Amino acid sequence: MTLSLPHAVFWGAAALCAVAQIAILHSVFVGAPAARAAGRATATAVEHRVLETLWAVLPAIALALTLVLTWRAVDSPDSAGWRFELPDARAEPTVLLPAAPSGMPVTITPGAPAPAAPLVPEGAR
Amino acid sequence: MTGVAIPKARPASLLRDLVMLTKPRIISLLLVTTIAPMFVAGTPSLWLVLVVSLGGYMMAGGANAVNMYFDRDIDDRMARTRLRPIPSGRMQAPAVLAFGAALATAATFLLAAAVNVLTAALALAGFYFYVFIYTRWLKRTSPQNIVIGGAAGAFPPLVGWAAITGGIDLSALYLFLIVFYWTPPHFWALALLKQTDYGRAGVPMAPLIWGERETMRQMLWYTLILIALTILPVAFGAFGLPYLLAALALGGWLLLGVVRVMRAAQWTAPAWAVYKYSLLYLALLFVAMVVDRRLAL
Numbered sequence: 001m002t003l004s005l006p007h008a009v010f011w012g013a014a015a016l017c018a019v020a021q022i023a024i025l026h027s028v029f030v031g032a033p034a035a036r037a038a039g040r041a042t043a044t045a046v047e048h049r050v051l052e053t054l055w056a057v058l059p060a061i062a063l064a065l066t067l068v069l070t071w072r073a074v075d076s077p078d079s080a081g082w083r084f085e086l087p088d089a090r091a092e093p094t095v096l097l098p099a100a101p102s103g104m105p106v107t108i109t110p111g112a113p114a115p116a117a118p119l120v121p122e123g124a125r
Numbered sequence: 126m127t128g129v130a131i132p133k134a135r136p137a138s139l140l141r142d143l144v145m146l147t148k149p150r151i152i153s154l155l156l157v158t159t160i161a162p163m164f165v166a167g168t169p170s171l172w173l174v175l176v177v178s179l180g181g182y183m184m185a186g187g188a189n190a191v192n193m194y195f196d197r198d199i200d201d202r203m204a205r206t207r208l209r210p211i212p213s214g215r216m217q218a219p220a221v222l223a224f225g226a227a228l229a230t231a232a233t234f235l236l237a238a239a240v241n242v243l244t245a246a247l248a249l250a251g252f253y254f255y256v257f258i259y260t261r262w263l264k265r266t267s268p269q270n271i272v273i274g275g276a277a278g279a280f281p282p283l284v285g286w287a288a289i290t291g292g293i294d295l296s297a298l299y300l301f302l303i304v305f306y307w308t309p310p311h312f313w314a315l316a317l318l319k320q321t322d323y324g325r326a327g328v329p330m331a332p333l334i335w336g337e338r339e340t341m342r343q344m345l346w347y348t349l350i351l352i353a354l355t356i357l358p359v360a361f362g363a364f365g366l367p368y369l370l371a372a373l374a375l376g377g378w379l380l381l382g383v384v385r386v387m388r389a390a391q392w393t394a395p396a397w398a399v400y401k402y403s404l405l406y407l408a409l410l411f412v413a414m415v416v417d418r419r420l421a422l
Contacts, residue, residue, distance in 0.1 A: 009369075010360040013353035020349040027335075027343050032268070035336035048266070055269040059305070063350070066298060073295055073361035 010074050014067050021060045028056040142210040146193055146221060147186025147228070154404060155185050155281045161411035162285035162300055165418050169289055176239045177288045181281060183232035184248040188255040188277070190225030194218055195260050199326035205319060236284075244287045251280030265327065268334035271316075275308030276301075282411075296363045299354060306351040307407055310344040310383060314400035317341075317386075318393065341387045344399075348383050352376035355410060368417035372410060379406050 003011075159181045163169045169177075193200065193209055201212035210216035229252050237245035259274030267273075282300035283293060290297075316323060316330040317337060323330040331340040355372040358364050382399040389395045 006360045006362070009356055013357045013360070016353040017350050020346040020353070023346045024343060024350075027339060027346065028269075031339050031342065032335040035339045036334070052267060052269065055263075055267060055273050059272065063302070066295075066302060067357075069295055069298070070357055070361060076361075 006074050010070065014071075017063055017067065021063055025056055025060060028052070142215055143224060146190040146210060146216075146224060147182070148189040149186075151189065152182055152185045154408060155278065156181060157408045157411055158300070158304060159281040159285040161415050162282045162297070163289050164415045165296070165300075166286050166289040173240065173288060176235065177244070177285060180232045180236040180240070180245075180248060181284060183228045183235070184252050185281070187225045187228030187230075187232060188252045190221055190228065191256050192225075192260045194222040194225060195256070196264075197221075199328065202326045203319075203322040205322060236288075240288045241291055243291060243293075244284055247280055247283045247287055251277055251284070254280065265329070268329050268331045270329070271312040271331075272309050275305050275312070278308055279304035295361065296358060299358045299363070302354050303351065303410070304407070306347055306354055307403065309347040310351070310379070311400065311403035311407075313340050313344050314386070314396045314403065317396045318400070337392075338387075341383070341392075344383050345380075345387060348376075348380050352380060364414060364417045365421055367420055368413050371413035371417075375406050375410055375413070379403060 156178055160174060160178060163174060163177065193211055196206075197211040197218050200206040200209050207213065211218055211221055229249070233245050233249050235245075236248055255274070255277035259270065259277050263270040263274050279301045282304060283297055286297040286300065287293060313331055317332050317340065320330060320332045320337075324333050331343065335343075352372070355376055356369060359366075359369045359372075379399070379402060382395065382402055385395040386392045386399055
């Protein structure tokens with residue numbers, strides 16, 4: 001099974017986001033209190049525990065939702081605003097083509113071995 | 126007043142003070158993150174770029190002026206802010222508040238009339254977020270003040286995007302998140318350097334509350350997420366290979382800078398370097414987006 005570049009970019013970046021966001025939550029809930037307890041902080045604030053939890057969790061939720069939306073976009077045939085219509089309907093969407101020269105033929109390689117098909121962007125027909 | 130001696134300020138004209146209230150150096154970067162998305166989303170006319178720039182400057186300038194009004198009690202306790210017009214006694218606080226509110230009001234009408242209502246609403250939302258969520262609420266109560274407060278600085282890309290498309294989509298959301306996750310490593314580098322100032326003013330910045338090492342660790346994690354967010358738009362076709370290479374190179378250099386801060390026994394110079402480079406980083410990243418889009422046409 002081969003991984004396309006868009007999928008590789010998505011999964012690599014998503015994994016990085018997940019690891020780093022978990023580390024941030026760990027830092028807020030474990031590392032920071034430990035640093036305070038050890039006297040490494042020079043000031044203390046009257047912290048509202050519920051709100052501090054909320055401030056830490058909100059960006060994580062937003063990030064997770066964004067990754068879900070991104071996955072849908074990566075997996076969508078229309079992800080780059082292109083729709084490929086081939087007789088055998090076996091073409092893979094090439095999401096790294098956000099804009100191709102209007103009127104120029106674009107060649108894609110279908111999933112199964114077959115002759116490359118010339119395509120014309122929608123709207124340029 | 127706290128009894129801190131105020132250095133004798135040079136006589137300054139009213140106009141110069143009014144410009145100072147808007148914090149023009151900060152706004153220059155905000156304008157880059159406003160205008161670049163316009164060229165990513167489409168091909169704007171020069172007129173539209175000028176109107177959005179003017180409206181964006183007025184809205185951000187108004188927010189900065191109102192921020193100086195609310196922070197006037199702590200500005201004279203910090204070396205880097207005590208020469209501002211209010212703590213130095215050159216302007217009266219109510220006049221500064223009126224100036225800021227007038228700028229924001231005028232910007233709202235300008236953007237709504239000359240661009241579209243969504244653009245005006247987003248710019249105004251950024252104003253309210255900065256003034257009320259960041260300045261009035263989080264700045265003095267939470268060590269995560271600039272994490273959540275950073276959302277205020279992330280509105281300009283949405284403003285630029287909406288000015289061209291009339292809406293917000295996934296690409297625009299990424300521009301927002303990029304600025305949002307860029308803010309902590311950028312601002313905490315400064316907070317590490319200015320923590321004495323912040324401590325004197327009673328502002329609970331992360332280095333004071335969590336300690337320096339914990340803050341540096343979080344700078345690293347935010348930088349890693351930032352790098353991931355900058356390359357994710359490539360996955361759904363928003364940008365191509367030239368942008369991907371630029372984002373990786375720029376992000377890699379930022380990451381290296383943060384690691385240097387963490388590993389240095391004397392981290393003052395590396396922290397300054399990260400703070401200054403992070404400004405350049407954001408500007409160049411947005412320029413790379415525009416170049417990538419232009420190359421694709």
